[in-house]
Amino acid sequence: MVSLGGLPEVRLSFERSVANAVSSDGMVVAGKVRTAGGTWHAGRWVFGEGWTDLASTSPLASEALAISANGEVVVGNLVVDSPDLVHAFRWTPERGLEDLNVPYASLLQGVVLQSAEAISADGRFIVGRALVSGSTYQGFLLDTGESLSAEIRGIAHLEGFLGDPAALAGTLELRHPGHSDVIQQYTVTFDGLGRFDLTTPLNGIWDISLHVPRFLKRTICKVPVFGRVQLSLSLLSGDIDGDNEVTLFDFGRLVAAFGSNPGDGNWDAMADLDGDQEITLYDFALLVRNFGRTGDE
Ligand SMILES: [Ca+2]
Numbered sequence: 001m002v003s004l005g006g007l008p009e010v011r012l013s014f015e016r017s018v019a020n021a022v023s024s025d026g027m028v029v030a031g032k033v034r035t036a037g038g039t040w041h042a043g044r045w046v047f048g049e050g051w052t053d054l055a056s057t058s059p060l061a062s063e064a065l066a067i068s069a070n071g072e073v074v075v076g077n078l079v080v081d082s083p084d085l086v087h088a089f090r091w092t093p094e095r096g097l098e099d100l101n102v103p104y105a106s107l108l109q110g111v112v113l114q115s116a117e118a119i120s121a122d123g124r125f126i127v128g129r130a131l132v133s134g135s136t137y138q139g140f141l142l143d144t145g146e147s148l149s150a151e152i153r154g155i156a157h158l159e160g161f162l163g164d165p166a167a168l169a170g171t172l173e174l175r176h177p178g179h180s181d182v183i184q185q186y187t188v189t190f191d192g193l194g195r196f197d198l199t200t201p202l203n204g205i206w207d208i209s210l211h212v213p214r215f216l217k218r219t220i221c222k223v224p225v226f227g228r229v230q231l232s233l234s235l236l237s238g239d240i241d242g243d244n245e246v247t248l249f250d251f252g253r254l255v256a257a258f259g260s261n262p263g264d265g266n267w268d269a270m271a272d273l274d275g276d277q278e279i280t281l282y283d284f285a286l287l288v289r290n291f292g293r294t295g296d297e
């Protein structure tokens with residue numbers, strides 16, 4: 001449990017903050033903070049940084065009620081100096097605090113967006129309370145038409161591999177859960193520790209597969225890809241011919257290249273399973289360990 005405190009300059013207030021919503025990784029919170037002037041303002045709390053007053057330019061009250069999965073879009077309501085009394089707002093790091101009635105005025109026609117109460121994980125859809133024709137309150141669903149990208153960060157544990165993972169390239173596939181059709185494919189490169197990082201506009205629940213030459217494919221099912229996702233994948237070695245099984249065909253290629261070094265006529269880089277630039281008994285041992293195995297679908 002973490003106590004979220006309040007604004008650093010407001011230490012003596014009995015009520016200092018209220019938290020209403022949290023990002024998918026738990027690192028960013030939206031809510032309200034008591035200001036030095038005693039007003040509640042919409043606030044955004046970031047782990048390790050504390051609260052920021054999102055409405056510091058206004059003397060009037062506001063409150064953040066919802067946040068996108070990546071913590072970058074905050075919505076809520078703010079008191080306005082007009083007969084409408086209160087308006088829905090959106091805050092982003094790039095655009096700051098915006099009254100939602102302004103950028104989407106052409107979609108509203110007699111409707112005043114008074115409070116934004118929830119936002120979809122990808123930041124595209126906002127719902128809340130609207131005042132319609134000045135007479136009734138109704139829920140609203142606003143399609144902003146703008147989705148946030150999601151970030152997939154991962155680490156590939158490459159069994160028995162002693163070479164530099166940065167010299168390898170892998171293929172990462174997104175498929176709908178339980179389906180075989182690949183919806184999107186990305187080439188991933190690794191750092192020296194096998195870490196990779198990519199962004200995708202395809203927010204959703206995905207089966208994610210990683211294939212790296214020499215290794216059996218690894219799939220993680222039903223990964224919620226919103227905001228920032230962290231994956232850890234252990235890849236088993238031995239698939240020299242790339243058919244996602246370790247069989248006699250892989251064994252045959254290893255035997256044909258046995259004892260070779262780069263530059264030799266029978267050198268086969270794929271058979272160098274441990275990546276030490278020689279085809280030796282160590283490569284053979286990796287193949288034997290996984291003989292008969294099949295990679296994930
Ligand atoms: Ca194979």
Ligand SMILES: [Ca+2]
Binds near residue numbers: 272
């Ligand atoms: Ca080797």
